Amino acid sequence: MGIPEKIKKIEEDLRRTQVNKKTEHHIGLLRAKLAKLRKEQEESQSKKAGTSQGFDIKKSGDATVVLIGLPSVGKSTLLNRLTNAKSKVGAYQFTTLDVVPGVLDYKGAKIQILDLPGIIEGASSGKGLGKRVLSVARSADLILFVVDVFQPEARNILVRELNNIGIRVDEKPPKVVIERTSSGGIMVAPTVKLTKISEQLVKDIAKIYDIDNARIIIRDDITDEQLVDVLTGNRVYIPSLTVMNKIDLVNSGFTNELSMRLNYKFVPVSAESSINIEALKEEIYGRLGFIRVYMRRRDGETDFQEPLILRQNADVMAVCDKIHRAIKDELRYALVWGKSVKFGGQKVGLTHRLMDEDIITLVTK
Ligand SMILES: Nc1nc2c(ncn2[C@@H]2O[C@H](COP(=O)(O)OP(=O)(O)OP(=O)(O)O)[C@@H](O)[C@H]2O)c(=O)[nH]1
Ligand SMILES: [Mg+2]
Known part of the structure; x- marks a missing residue:
């Protein structure tokens, strides 16, 4: 058999x-x-x-967010609203057939957002472009579910389809x-x-x-x-955020009723009429859990103007990678001031984990 x-x-x-x-x-x-x-x-x-097998996309920026939703819920409209991208919008299903990237610049962070073709039930077992689309989500830092205000149950389908290909949403390993x-x-x-x-x-x-x-x-x-x-051993665990789109078509009573009835939290927006978009940006930024790290030169001067934007739990190695690929091999140690150390100016190595608003000096050979 x-x-x-x-x-x-x-x-x-x-x-x-x-x-x-x-x-x-x-x-x-x-x-x-x-x-x-x-x-x-x-x-x-x-x-x-x-x-x-997959779409060819290059990760860039400080984090990557993917838009996952049924066809025609407004993913491309939302991408265009959040970023500088111009993804094709259409009043018919499957307008988007490829991955379209955009960049959201927010509070100094460059957040890559990927618009994807719509997902339908059965996608994980090969319907439509399904599997290829879903697998793009594997490397995301955040999944942004986009649902239509008249089809809020779709979220369950999306979670199930991701689950089928080994992507665990909002679960811990x-x-x-x-x-x-x-x-x-x-x-x-x-x-x-x-x-x-x-x-x-x-x-x-x-x-x-x-x-x-x-x-x-x-x-x-x-x-x-x-x-x-x-x-x-090949599961990935990714957090999510849900956007309830097209709220311009309903009144606030309708949205309130949804938030009471549904088993998930959502950010209500209208991508087309630009309602609540700033709040959504803030939610995305918050959910990605960035930290800011300031560089201090050897002479003691700290650059408070342009912090390095890193992900939560980032270590000294991540700082090196951000500055220059080769610097890691040159590093003797780092000096850190802030919440991640017991005392200011503590000597640490590559695996030391940093916290928000730490100050760091890299000491190279
Ligand atoms: N009323 C209303 N219409 C919207 C909104 N956002 C998008 N639309 C409309 O919904 C339709 C589909 O929008 P798209 O952005 O192409 O949807 P999509 O999810 O990218 O669709 P696919 O690429 O086919 O999966 C278009 O006619 C949009 O104008 C919204 O906030 N309110
Ligand atoms: Mg689209």
Whole structure:
């Protein structure tokens, strides 16, 4: 039996199985097997297709944001409103057929925004340009969901489609560490009470992924799907923000009712009539979690005019990369003043993490 047949068989098995306490273990195993087969299928497909799978886009700026939404919700109109770009707008579906980049300049940060073709249900299994479009989101720092005020349920579809190709939206990577050992079987070592998965299921799923001897340390109350995510090893975890577009077509009562009814928060805007666009910029900036770092020259003078814009948790290495690629090899140490150090002028190395409004001097050879 080939991979596609195996996948089909397990999918059928899953559909037939009722979900209850008794079948939990069985379902968990089936799902793990399915994920493994899908990964194998993916790998063989991308081998066949060569490297021409995705869109060719170059990341630039301090962060990258992608616009994800159904066709005709106003993604291109929004891109044009937020940036200097001129992406084609049309009153019909699938106006945009390629990736269109723009740059939002905000508070000193250069934020790259990518307009994409619309996503439809089933995109992750290859409908339309679906998979290629979705995979652009893999390298994003923030996913900006764009939904139409008359189709707010679309967000669930978008999250599901991203989920299907291994993009976890607004989730944290599960805290699971797998230490391979040479013998002794599988030992499960949870540091919290596991309520959603049994230790036996952890072991059995690990075996599906060819792990026979290991210590599995679990620090979160994980589900079987989260364990599979860890074992598969190619998941990405990306935060999101949702934009509710075309609010010029409704009254404020309508929008209020939506915010009460829906299970997600959103920023209401009208891309076309330019309503609430400044607030959206502020939200995007805030959600990206930038920090500002000031450079101090060796003679003691600090440049407070032009801070370096870095992402949260950036280290000294990131500062070097920003200034000049070669500087990292020349660095002896850095001196830091600010919240990330115990005392001003502390000597730190490349892996030291900086905080907002730190001051730094690089000391080179
Ligand atoms: N009333 C109203 N219409 C809008 C707004 N934003 C966009 N539109 C209209 O919606 C239609 C689709 O806009 P686009 O920006 O092309 O939508 P898109 O999401 O990029 O569409 P695809 O590229 O096909 O996926 C156009 O007719 C726009 O003029 C808005 O805020 N209010
Ligand atoms: Mg478009």
